[in-house]
Amino acid sequence: MTPEKxxxxxxxxxTGDLAHRMLLPSLYGLHADGLLPDNFKIVGTARSELNDEQYRASAVExxxxxxxxxxxxxxxxxxxxRRLTxxxxxxxxxxxxxxxxxxxDPSAGLAIFxxxxxxxxxxxxxxLEANGLTGPRVRLALEKPLGTDLASSRVINDAVAIAFPEDRTFxxxxxxxxxxxxxxxxxxFANSMFEPLWNSAHIDHVQITVxxxxGLEERGAYYDGAGALRDMVQNHMLQLLALVAMEPPADFDATSIRDEKVKVLRTLRPMRPDDVSDHVVTGQYRKGAVGGDPVPGYTEELGKESTTETFVALKAHVENWRWAGVPFYLRTGKRMAERKTEIFIQFKCVPHSIFASRGARTQPNKLVIAIQPEENIRLLVMAKTPGLDREGIRLREVPLDVGMANAFADARRRIAYERLLLDLIDGDPTLFVRRDEVEAQWQWIDGVRAAWEGAGLTPKPYGAGSWGPSAAIALTERDGVHWHD
Structure with a gap:
């Protein structure tokens, strides 16, 4: 049955920052492209005392x-x-x-963000429930954070479920x-060259960097109670890991995609206190320079002493047939050397180099999926350096780039919320997170946090504008792996 708009x-x-920076511009983009019905209305609500015209004026600004x-x-x-009230x-x-x-009027179909x-x-x-705004034609979208651990997440989800069943919760x-x-x-899943190689027989390791x-900007009160593990790893990074590691779904639909993701999350190896020394590094930034500009340290920005981590590096394992023995290295932090979100996949070396006797050295193939600030897919392959080869064959690593902005120059680059808001309006939950996914994520994260607290782990200092504590380099190098910086 197709969901109704x-x-x-x-x-x-x-009237909040998210609405001004993301939601209203996204809705404007959908409006400008003719993707909103003519009679579609947007009702804003907050504590600010505004009338319709004042709110419309603030939205235009x-x-x-x-x-x-x-x-x-x-x-x-x-x-x-004029759609706004x-x-x-x-x-x-x-x-x-x-x-x-x-x-x-919920009778004509209502989405609540x-x-x-x-x-x-x-x-x-x-x-909402007391005033008839939770009926069968009403769906609810929830913006994070959704709890600080598994127990608090369940409290929130239980409260939501009283009025909104899972199929109406986004x-x-x-x-x-x-x-x-x-x-x-x-x-x-649309290219035959990758999926046969997407397993432990051909992939050496995976890195995910956010x-x-x-620094803190205006989020100090929230962030100091959350830290990097809860703020980034629990949601964004584990979702990226699940998409990399999932089995091929039967179809591109909400049930198939989310079933496969949750299977991955449930096979993450639990962290134990004796794993922490070589599987986890935490850090907190000190003063330094980002982009050539001096910036204060975390506690200076916060205005008080704190042991909250602003950096986490983890080595995770997906314990199933496809990924046995393949480490997944996760790294996230604030005040890093640059803004970058990417997935880096290193394949294994060729089993035998026919060029070694001629002096050539091979390197493993690498796939880099850049998510921000620029969207790009790069495959690094070996090619022969031009020449007559009388002093030996020389091989060089060369990139095959698919710059998304160039490949799709005729398509407008959209804000992520445009797609999500349109899917919410249409009732398509494929790109939203199901409750069992959230709980599987929290279960693993709670285990990581309990393990590092049990091991007495404390954040190591790192200079703002760096790639984190030096211990994060050791985390990968003991395995013969280098971070892709």
Missing amino acids: VSTLLLFGA ALKEHVPANFYDPKSALVFS YVCLDATKPEGFKKLAKTV LSTAPTLFKAVIDG RIDHYLGKETVQNLLALR AEGI
Whole structure:
């Protein structure tokens, strides 16, 4: 049965940073491309006391600031703003939901995007349910964070499930809306050259890096209670790992894709305290320079002492037939040398080099899937250096690049939230995270954290603008592996 489109989007947290930077520009992009129905309405709600016209004006200002200049059109922005209405609402006060219910009609199909603190989830859902806004034609999207461990995640999911069954709950990981992440599936399952080699017989190891140049910005209170493991590894990085390691799904649909991902997450080897010394490195940045500009250390930015990790490097293992013996190295941190998110796959060397007797040296093939800041797929292969070879054959590693911006120059590069919001409106949950995925992720992360606490692990200092603590280099080099910097 094909899900029905909704006619209204109810946006909680409508005056927040996420709404201004991502959600409103994404909705404008869908509007400008004619992908929203003519009668589609967007209702924003937050505690700010604004009327419709004031909210529309603030939305247009956000579009001017965050939509690329070559795509922004003042007339189109004005027409888009007429889709917007606003309701002032304090989620902690049940009486406010009565006014909301007079503005929103769920009978024509309603999607709710909940971008608020998780502590407000239950109050919001209770208010929605008490005022008839949780019926069978209503679906709910949840923006992270969804808990701080498995137990708290279950509390949130249980509260949501009272009013929204799993088939109407859409948990967001915005990385899954990125084109290159989706292209990973196309690369694997639409090309016959890769899948036969996508296993432990041919792949030596996998690296996943999510490096940020920024520090705390405005997230100090949240981040100091979460740290890099919960903030990045638990969601984005484990989702990327699952997409790399999953078995071929039967079809490109929500059930098939998510079934295979959760199988991977459940086969991650649990971490034990005696594994920590050679499987985990944590760090916290000190003052340094990023992009040539001096920046303060973490505790200086935070304004107090803290043992929260801003860097994590892990060696993980997927214990199944396909990946037995293949290490997955995960690395993430703030105030790193550069902003970079990529998946690096190193294949094994050829079993025998016919060129060795002529003085040539071979290197293993490498596949680099760059996700940000630039989307790119690069395959590094060996080729012969031109020449007459009288002093021996010379081989050189050469790149085969698929620059997504060049290969698809005729297509507009979209914000990840455009795809996710359109899928929410259409009712397609394929790129959203199912509850059993979330719980499998938390179960492994809780085990990692318990293991490093049991081993007494504390963050090692690293200079802002570097690639993390030197111990992270040792984590891979003891296996004969170098990070792909």
